[in-house]
Amino acid sequence: ALAAPAIAQSNPKITWRLTSSFPKSLDTIYGGADDVVKHVAAATDGNFTIQPFAAGEIVPGLQALDAVTNSTVEMAHTCSYYFVxxxxxxxxxxxxxxxxxxxxTNAWFYQGNGNTLMNEFFAKHNVYGLLAGNTGAQMGGWFRKEINTVDDFKGVKMRIAGIAGRVLEKLGAVPQQIAGGDIYPALEKGTIDAAEWIGPYDDYKLGFYKVAKYYYYPAFWEGGLAIHSLVNLEKWNSLPKAYQAALTDACAYANVNMMAKYDLKNPTAIKQIVSQGTTLRPFSQDILEACYNASLEVYKEISATNADFKKIYEDQVAFKKEGYLWMQLSEYTFDTFMMIQQRNGKL
Amino acid sequence: ALAAPAIAQSNPKITWRLTSSFPKSLDTIYGGADDVVKHVAAATDGNFTIQPFAAGEIVPGLQALDAVTNSTVEMAHTCSYYFVxxxxxxxxxxxxxxxxxxxxTNAWFYQGNGNTLMNEFFAKHNVYGLLAGNTGAQMGGWFRKEINTVDDFKGVKMRIAGIAGRVLEKLGAVPQQIAGGDIYPALEKGTIDAAEWIGPYDDYKLGFYKVAKYYYYPAFWEGGLAIHSLVNLEKWNSLPKAYQAALTDACAYANVNMMAKYDLKNPTAIKQIVSQGTTLRPFSQDILEACYNASLEVYKEISATNADFKKIYEDQVAFKKEGYLWMQLSEYTFDTFMMIQQRNGKL
Structure with a gap:
């Protein structure tokens, strides 16, 4: 048989579908998928086309992983912690x-062992992961009453999921799993007392300031939320190398660009929120200490029965110790000075 | 005439040369160019090849801009502040x-007006710029004597260039322009009293800890040094759109990956440096205040006669005020707590 021309082989027409775990209305976090698909199309001259679908259009947001594992779609743009x-x-x-x-987070994934370890784990679920967004540290959520002491968490019904929910449960809170769109009515009716979502820009859109007075920070459970492109492993392996490279770099662009979007949009939003009468409050050091200790207990419990978790968690902790050693020197000192100038109106 | 087949048009063989302003021994900052060229080659199936050259191989590091403006090479990987x-x-x-x-810095370039404004300016020098690396906040440099008060800067001969040099001059220091490789002997002989370079990982390689005892932080003049790919404007405009896209995304990858490398490598290096007997010292608040005020004077002087500087500087200041409003809330509070745990050996 005749060999196909090499140039044709290297540019096959490929069309994929991407399911996002987010609604289109969240232009920041959903926008990451838009960046990925547009940049892949541009770099491949339109030969590798990925069609993005919002949560619910093909499968619900929280079924994104299954849809990729089972090849319903070729890839997802999602948070892997949805699948705890x-x-x-x-x-x-x-x-x-x-x-x-x-x-x-970027340092651990790109240069530490993050990408290798997480992809060893993801492979067990038939997916390959690429960082494709970050929200930065999120806000600690909306509360209808003040949380001044650790005891104030007792009985608080809070919309918070996953490991963070288990942590707050140890303090007496009652974690609730509620989809994004259902948070507002639940807070309004008093079905829940508190809810965390993302940060000022996304939270303002959902109007939480109308139904809860106190906006706490930081979200100690999300110091920097990474968003992933999760690709079906066989589909990834069958891509031409050039398309793998284009997708890898498109995800890197989406990663840094999403963080930039949040940093552009959050300052305006936090001012809008405060102008509506919201009270901003930091969690006290006592509360953070109690939550920190509760988190260590949860990690010990999970590690006792889950070898993958134990291995990857311990690697990340070792990296974290080193990372925060360096960050507290130059950058933190610089930032602290700049923030003092900012507060004094001198920037 | 016959039209060329479309598929051939979209994948022309293109070979470029890139001149770096850095030596190969600095794998972090020189490594950004390596990332760019490897990722571009991968995404274009080897059709768009960029050959990287270290500083001095084609032109000296500080002539990188001229070499691109004049088409001696198609692109450079450099710091635009070398050309002040x-x-x-x-x-x-x-x-x-x-x-x-x-x-x-990323937020201003990617989502603020940074890329647009700087590229309007770069175009006057016949280049197009893409972010392609960041060192993070650098260290404030090596000093042979303690700098406890503003007066201690008087007469200090310091290797520091550009606008930072003008700022320290206002405090009585004597700025010196010395190439990287010449800093060590100058410090050793006492020709200079102080020198700033980059941060722990790169500084440790050059051995400054052997000839200066005090290592100050932060480099208030480099809260986050951006490294650029500067591309000859006609060469950029003549690239197929797909290659422009591949180069754009490769630079985004290099950008985030360089910061990750520094965050991986600096913690080990700072411990090695301290173990050699170096004394780490923060600049006092008084010193930072004095330098801040001197900087504002310098900006006023430059803005009085330079409309481009004034316009872009004012845009960045407006962005900075907003950015530091948001960053001091959630992320800073999170980081502060984590750093306290780190210092207490509890991470």
Whole structure:
């Protein structure tokens, strides 16, 4: 048989579908998928086309992993911690309480063992993961009453999922799993007392400031939420190398661009929120300490029965110790000075 | 005439040369160019090849801009502030005293007006710029004597260039321009009293800890040094769109990956440096205040006669005010807590 011309082989027409776990209305986090598909199309001259679908258009947001594992779609744009029900190890792929900030998340994935370890784990679920977004440290959520002491968490019904929910449960809170669109009415009716979502820009859109007065920070459970492109493993392996490279780099672009979007949009939103009468409050050091200790207990419990979690968690902790050693010197000192100038109106 | 087949048009063989402003021994900052060329080659199936050259192989590091402007090479991997001698506006492209940290640098370039404004300016020098690396906040440099008060800067001969040099001059220091490789002997002989270079990993390689005892932080003049790919404007415009896209995304990958490398390598290096007997010292608040005020004077002086600088500087300041409003809330509070745990050996 005649060999096909080499140039044709290297540019096959490929069309994929991507399911996002987010609604289109969240232009920041959903926008990451838009970046990925547009940049892949551009770099491949339109030969590798990925069609993005919002949560619910093909499968619900929380079924994104199954849809990729089972080849319903070729890839998803999602947070791996949505899938802690299958295995808590998925949480480490996005954010765990008192984990890494956004910059150290990138450092662990790109240069530490993050990408290797998480992809060894993802492979068990037939997917390959690429970082494709970050929200930065999120806000600690909306509360209808003040949380001044650790005891104030007792009995608080809070919309918070996954490992963070288990942590707050140890303090007496009652974690609730509620889809994004159902949070507002639940808070309004008092079915729940508190809810965490993302940060100022996304939270303002959902109007939480109308139904809860106190907006706490930080989300100690999301110091830097990583968003992933999860690709069906066989589909990934069958891609031409050039398309793998284009997709890898498109995801890197989406990763840094999403963080940039949040940093552009959150300042305006936090001012809008405060102008509506919201009270901003930091969690007290006592509360953070109690939550930190509760988190260590949860990690010990999970590690006792889950070898994947234990291995990857311990690697990330070792990285974190080193990372925060360096970050507290130069950058933190610089930032602290700049923030003082900012507060004094001197920037 | 016969039209060429479309598929051949879209994948022309293109070979470029890239001149880096850095030596190969600095695998972190030189490594950014390696990332760019490897990722471009991978995404274009080897059809768009960029050959990287270290500083001095084609032109000296500080002539990288001229080499691109004049088409001696198609592109450079460099810091635009090396070219403040041509126009101080170049400084804003990489870092200016009390400017932006690494994350806000990305935010300003990708989502603020940074890319648009700097490229309007770069175009006057016949180049197109793409972010392709960041060092994060650098260290404030090596000093043979303690700098406890503002007066201690008087008469200090310090290797520091550009706008930062002008700032320290206002405090009585004597800025010196010395190439990287010449810093060590100058410090050793006492020809200079102090020198700033980059941060722990790169500084340790050059052995400065052997000839200066005090290592200060932060480099208030480099809260997050951006490294650029600067591409000859006609060469950029003549690239097929797909190659422009591949190069854009390869630079985004290099950008995030360089920061990750520094965050991986700096912690080990700072411990090695301290183990050699180096004393780490923060600049006092008084010193930072004095340098801040001196910086504002310098910006006023430059802005009085340079419309490009004034316009871009003012845009960045407006962005900075907003950025540091948001960053001081959630992320800073999270980081502060984590750093306390780190210092207490509890991470």
């Amino acid at each position: 029900g299958k295995d808590p190890t998925f949480a480490i792929g996005s954010a765990i309480p008192f984990g890494l900030n956004a910059r150290l | 001698g041509k126009d101080p506006t170049f400084a804003i492209g990489s870092a200016i005293p009390f400017g932006l940290n690494a994350r806000l």
